[in-house]
Structures are given as C-alpha cells and as structure tokens.
Amino acid sequence: xxxxxxxxxxxxxxxxxxxxxxxxxxxxxxxxxxxxxxxxxxxxxxxxxxxxxxxxxxxxxxxxxxxxxxxxxxxxxxxxxxxxxxxxxxxxxxxxxxxxxxxxxxxxxxxxxx
Amino acid sequence: xxxxxxxxxxxxxxxxxxxxxxxxxxxxxxxxxxxxxxxxxxxxxxxxxxxxxxxxxxxxxxxxxxxxxxxxxxxxxxxxxxxxxxxxxxxxxxxxxxxxxxxxxxxxxxxxxxxx
Numbered sequence: 001x002x003x004x005x006x007x008x009x010x011x012x013x014x015x016x017x018x019x020x021x022x023x024x025x026x027x028x029x030x031x032x033x034x035x036x037x038x039x040x041x042x043x044x045x046x047x048x049x050x051x052x053x054x055x056x057x058x059x060x061x062x063x064x065x066x067x068x069x070x071x072x073x074x075x076x077x078x079x080x081x082x083x084x085x086x087x088x089x090x091x092x093x094x095x096x097x098x099x100x101x102x103x104x105x106x107x108x109x110x111x112x113x114x
Numbered sequence: 115x116x117x118x119x120x121x122x123x124x125x126x127x128x129x130x131x132x133x134x135x136x137x138x139x140x141x142x143x144x145x146x147x148x149x150x151x152x153x154x155x156x157x158x159x160x161x162x163x164x165x166x167x168x169x170x171x172x173x174x175x176x177x178x179x180x181x182x183x184x185x186x187x188x189x190x191x192x193x194x195x196x197x198x199x200x201x202x203x204x205x206x207x208x209x210x211x212x213x214x215x216x217x218x219x220x221x222x223x224x225x226x227x228x229x230x
Contacts, residue, residue, distance in 0.1 A: 034218075042223070043224055092157075100145060102219065104157035106154070106155070107155045107157070
C-alpha cells in the first residue's frame with residue numbers, strides 16, 4: 001500500500017522567509033500528487049496538483065511544488081511567506097487506485113510570525 | 115454557494131448511540147468520499163462511492179456505513195459510537211472516476227464529532 005510522509009510536523013517562520021515543506025511517497029508506479037491547505041477552522045482547499053507534464057507546478061497564493069520522480073518527492077515551496085499562510089498543509093497522493101481515493105501525509109503545521 | 119456542505123457542524127453524543135452526518139454537493143459530481151481526521155490531524159480515507167461502486171477502506175469498522183439517497187448526497191451513518199470515533203469527518207466529491215483517471219476532490223467544511 002502506498003504511504004505519504006511529511007517530515008516537518010511543525011514549522012515556524014518569520015514573514016518574508018522562504019518556505020519548503022517536504023513530501024515523500026512510497027509507490028513505484030504512476031502517481032498523481034496534491035497539496036492541500038487547511039486554514040484554522042476551515043476545510044481543505046487545493047493549493048496545487050500534478051498529474052503529468054512539467055514537474056514544476058504553480059498553484060494559488062504564490063505556492064509551487066516540484067515533482068522529482070527519482071526521489072519520490074513533491075516538495076512545496078514559497079519564496080516569501082506571509083502571516084496569512086499560517087495553516088496546516090497536507091500532501092496527498094493518488095496512485096491510480098480504484099475509487100480515486102487519496103492517501104494523505106500527516107500534515108505540517110506552519111506558523112508565520114508577523 | 116457552498117459546493118460541498120455537511121450537517122451538523124458539531125455533534126456531541128454518548129457512547130453507544132447511533133448517529134448520522136449528512137453531506138450534500140451541488141457540483142453535479144458523481145463520486146463522493148468520506149475522510150476521518152483524528153486529533154493529530156491525520157487524514158484517512160474511509161469510503162469512495164459512486165452510483166456504481168462502493169469502495170471501503172479495509173480498516174473502517176463495519177459500524178460505519180455510507181448511505182446515498184441520490185447522486186448529490188452521501189450520508190455517513192455510525193452505529194454504537196465509541197470514544198475512538200471522536201474526530202472531524204470530511205466529505206468530498208469529484209467527477210465520475212468510473213471512466214478512469216484521477217479527478218480533483220472538493221472538500222466540505224467538516225463535522226466535529228465528540229463521543230462522551
């Protein structure tokens with residue numbers, strides 16, 4: 001069964017700092033990759049997704065992620081964070097399984113200090 | 115307009131009770147899902163359902179059952195609630211996956227269930 005690992009459980013940054021959140025998955029076949037964000041008290045929202053093509057994908061709010069197949073990674077980046085980016089970030093993988101079900105990582109809680 | 119809605123937003127109940135959480139989507143999607151988010155924020159798929167197929171995560175106890183009165187609704191019914199069922203439950207929907215491929219999922223606001 002596939003699994004998804006997010007190694008950074010908690011990240012604290014100051015505004016304007018650069019962000020990189022790690023995501024690794026274990027599945028040898030074709031995968032579809034997602035990053036979701038959950039702002040405090042809110043539901044999950046899609047930040048960006050990778051299905052195929054250019055491995056560097058750009059999402060909303062200045063976020064981007066790079067799919068590196070050889071490393072089984074899909075790290076999320078943002079060059080300059082804002083206080084409003086404080087949230088929980090989830091990496092998710094669909095490995096072409098039946099039912100289109102997503103396997104989520106454990107999440108990374110980002111706190112941006114003003 | 116809310117694309118995926120859930121009711122109630124909060125549910126507090128006693129052990130042993132039976133309860134349901136409702137989910138509705140107005141996106142015209144054919145496939146709906148239930149996820150459980152535990153106290154450590156870990157999200158886990160419970161079910162994927164369209165009008166052709168129900169796929170159940172094998173770790174889900176059979177006290178949990180999805181019920182779909184129509185294409186726009188997928189309710190989660192839980193029998194004999196246990197303390198460990200306390201969590202936030204998220205509903206999601208996507209376009210039909212029966213034809214193959216991956217479809218983006220849209221999530222509801224969640225229902226926080228507390229079992230006393």
